[in-house]
Amino acid sequence: MNILDEIAAKTRERIAQEKRNVSPETMRREAEAALRHETEAAQCREAETALRRETEAAQRREAESILQWELAGAQKEVSSETGKACGVRLPFEAALAAEGISFICEVKKASPSKGIIAEEFPYLNIAKEYEAAGAAAISCLTEPYWFLGKDAYLQEIAAQVNIPVLRKDFTVDEYMIYQAKALGASAVLLICAILDDGQLKAYGQLAAELGMSALVEAHTEEEIARALAADARILGINNRNLKNFQVDITQSRRLRELVPDDVLFVSESGIKTPQDVAALRQNGTDAVLIGETLMRAPDKKVMLDMLRGNVV
Numbered sequence: 302m303n304i305l306d307e308i309a310a311k312t313r314e315r316i317a318q319e320k321r322n323v324s325p326e327t328m329r330r331e332a333e334a335a336l337r338h339e340t341e342a343a344q345c346r347e348a349e350t351a352l353r354r355e356t357e358a359a360q361r362r363e364a365e366s367i368l369q370w371e372l373a374g375a376q377k378e379v380s381s382e383t384g385k386a387c388g389v390r391l392p393f394e395a396a397l398a399a400e401g402i403s404f405i406c407e408v409k410k411a412s413p414s415k416g417i418i419a420e421e422f423p424y425l426n427i428a429k430e431y432e433a434a435g436a437a438a439i440s441c442l443t444e445p446y447w448f449l450g451k452d453a454y455l456q457e458i459a460a461q462v463n464i465p466v467l468r469k470d471f472t473v474d475e476y477m478i479y480q481a482k483a484l485g486a487s488a489v490l491l492i493c494a495i496l497d498d499g500q501l502k503a504y505g506q507l508a509a510e511l512g513m514s515a516l517v518e519a520h521t522e523e524e525i526a527r528a529l530a531a532d533a534r535i536l537g538i539n540n541r542n543l544k545n546f547q548v549d550i551t552q553s554r555r556l557r558e559l560v561p562d563d564v565l566f567v568s569e570s571g572i573k574t575p576q577d578v579a580a581l582r583q584n585g586t587d588a589v590l591i592g593e594t595l596m597r598a599p600d601k602k603v604m605l606d607m608l609r610g611n612v613v
């Protein structure tokens with residue numbers, strides 16, 4: 302059995318245990334409550350801005366009667382607007398789609414290929430430093446055995462930063478998608494090599510129903526085809542072969558042309574230098590996912606600036 306299959310098997314075991322602690326039904330309800338809460342908050346914000354805008358416009362006309370009339374109109378409009386959030390990009394996807402190459406910065410204590418990466422692991426500070434340094438999103442490992450991750454890291458980080466957080470784990474069960482939502486994640490990882498076509502599609506749909514994006518990870522031509530057939534909107538090429546740990550960044554460059562432009566293209570793993578980033582940017586990469594290089598950097602902002610090519 303290769304390492305990827307080993308981690309996936311252990312993850313199935315772990316989730317079976319977790320289901321005994323919190324039933325799938327309860328987890329589903331928690332996820333749905335998180336979604337409801339978010340929708341309500343968004344509706345409030347929308348209603349507030351709409352009302353403010355209408356009020357300002359009406360004030361300009363300086364007539365009491367017009368103000369009343371406008372406000373009533375605004376209120377009606379807001380309630381019909383809020384239902385049609387569907388065509389809008391979800392937060393993780395929007396962050397990656399922004400102008401220029403986006404950085405997904407990873408919070409990771411250890412990995413199976415590198416062992417312990419960060420002896421000291423002030424995960425919350427690291428996440429806040431990433432945010433302050435201009436990260437588009439954060440990737441947080443929650444796999445406990447090989448990456449020494451924890452659900453609590455994700456939960457705390459998601460609650461304290463204002464950028465979307467990806468739950469970096471080996472999704473092998475829909476339970477994990479409900480969990481991700483309940484923990485505050487904006488996206489989940491779906492690895493083609495450990496999921497069949499039916500799971501890829503169903504898990505992607507479930508994530509979307511819960512208002513989350515799916516980063517669909519592929520390593521080969523065939524996996525790209527499977528990801529696209531499953532309607533992936535964000536496709537990540539892992540430059541590291543999770544079966545033997547070999548890293549080859551040219552993988553992302555070679556496979557770029559197989560992914561249509563309306564699907565966001567992410568390059569993951571082994572990115573270390575401004576030259577790496579520049580080559581990927583030139584190749585039409587929308588976002589890079591960087592872990593080790595940033596985790597080992599004492600100053601995250603300096604390292605991010607350097608990777609962006611802002612510092613000579």
Ligand SMILES: O=P(O)(O)OC[C@@H](O)[C@@H](O)c1c[nH]c2ccccc12
Pocket residue numbers: 407409469470471518539569570571572590591592593594
């Ligand atoms: O630390 P790196 O080489 O920058 O890699 C980050 C990220 O791509 C890597 O952690 C990763 C990519 N795909 C994964 C799947 C599971 C766990 C981890 C990963």
